[in-house]
Amino acid sequence: MSEMVIEAKTENLHKVLQFVDEQLESLDCPMKVQMQVDIAVEEIFVNIAHYAYKPGVGSATIRTEVHEDPLSIELIFIDGGVPYDPLAKEDPDVSLPADQRQIGGLGIFMVKKSMDSVEYEYKDGHNILRIKKNFQ
Numbered sequence: 073m074s075e076m077v078i079e080a081k082t083e084n085l086h087k088v089l090q091f092v093d094e095q096l097e098s099l100d101c102p103m104k105v106q107m108q109v110d111i112a113v114e115e116i117f118v119n120i121a122h123y124a125y126k127p128g129v130g131s132a133t134i135r136t137e138v139h140e141d142p143l144s145i146e147l148i149f150i151d152g153g154v155p156y157d158p159l160a161k162e163d164p165d166v167s168l169p170a171d172q173r174q175i176g177g178l179g180i181f182m183v184k185k186s187m188d189s190v191e192y193e194y195k196d197g198h199n200i201l202r203i204k205k206n207f208q
Contacts, residue, residue, distance in 0.1 A: 073137050080121045080132040080151060088117050088134055095136045096145065101207055109145065109205050112183045116149050116201060119180075124153025124199065144188065144206040155194045158201065159184070 076091045078084050092113050096106045113134075120132050133150040158180040184190050189204040 073135060075133060075135045077131055077133045080117070080124055080130055080153075082118055082121045085114060085117055085121075088132075089113060091134065092136065092147065095138075099138060099143070099145070099207070101145070105205055105207055108186045109147070109203075112187055112203055112205075113147065115180065115183055116203070119158070120149065120151050120153065120199075123156065124151045126154075139204070142206045142208060144204055146202060146204040149199075149201045149203075151199050152197055153199060156199060157192045157194070159190060159192045 074091075074095055076088065078087060089110055092109065093106065096109060101109075117132065117134070124130060124132075130152055133148075135148040135150070137146040137148070138144075139146060161180070183203060186205075187203045188206045189202070191202045193200050
């Protein structure tokens, strides 16, 4: 397990991606999987930065855990911001034209579709979002 604690500010996104990519590259992660993970990481971290502590700033913890059989990576995002379950919102109707869709929700929808599992819990005053991606 590796862990990073960082101020939840959009300016720190590149540091978070670098941390995650170092983990992925050390595992010889396929480039397609790395790109999918990077998009998910960006979506989740930027949401924490924009909404978790508004109007203030707090920290975010990003943990990576490697699992065997099948080889996969699990990323755990933890923040002490306002309780928010991004999985509780109904998925957007992507069959509608863009101008007829409700605003919001597309990013987490993409995360749910591209990861092998996505789980949320609120525990001990913290939002905990887990995403897992197999290296298949």
